[in-house]
Amino acid sequence: MDSGDRGQRSTGTHSQRQRDAITIEIAFALFSGALVAALLFFLIKSPALLGDLGERMEDRFHLAATGVAATGFSLRTTTLLINLRASLGGKR
Numbered sequence: 001m002d003s004g005d006r007g008q009r010s011t012g013t014h015s016q017r018q019r020d021a022i023t024i025e026i027a028f029a030l031f032s033g034a035l036v037a038a039l040l041f042f043l044i045k046s047p048a049l050l051g052d053l054g055e056r057m058e059d060r061f062h063l064a065a066t067g068v069a070a071t072g073f074s075l076r077t078t079t080l081l082i083n084l085r086a087s088l089g090g091k092r
Contacts, residue, residue, distance in 0.1 A: 022084070022088075025080070026081070028080070029076070029077045029080035029081050029084070030077060032076055032077075033073040036072045036076045037069040038069070039072075041065045041069035044061065044064055045061055048061035048062065
């Protein structure tokens with residue numbers, strides 16, 4: 001191992017530094033997806049939290065908020081991971 005290879009041990013197609021960067025990007029995708037989901041959930045659910053809408057209407061708001069939050073999480077996470085894949089060259 002010469003001095004130019006320090007910190008760049010390669011196992012397969014990616015160096016350790018690249019694998020660490022990929023891990024960080026995946027963690028960021030999951031974290032930001034969870035943040036988007038939480039914001040969407042409280043945005044949709046807030047009318048039910050602030051007012052007395054009745055049990056049936058509150059249940060509908062809760063169901064809608066859950067669906068929108070799950071969709072937001074999926075879209076955000078998927079978008080970031082697709083962009084990561086594209087930046088890595090598409091295929092491994």
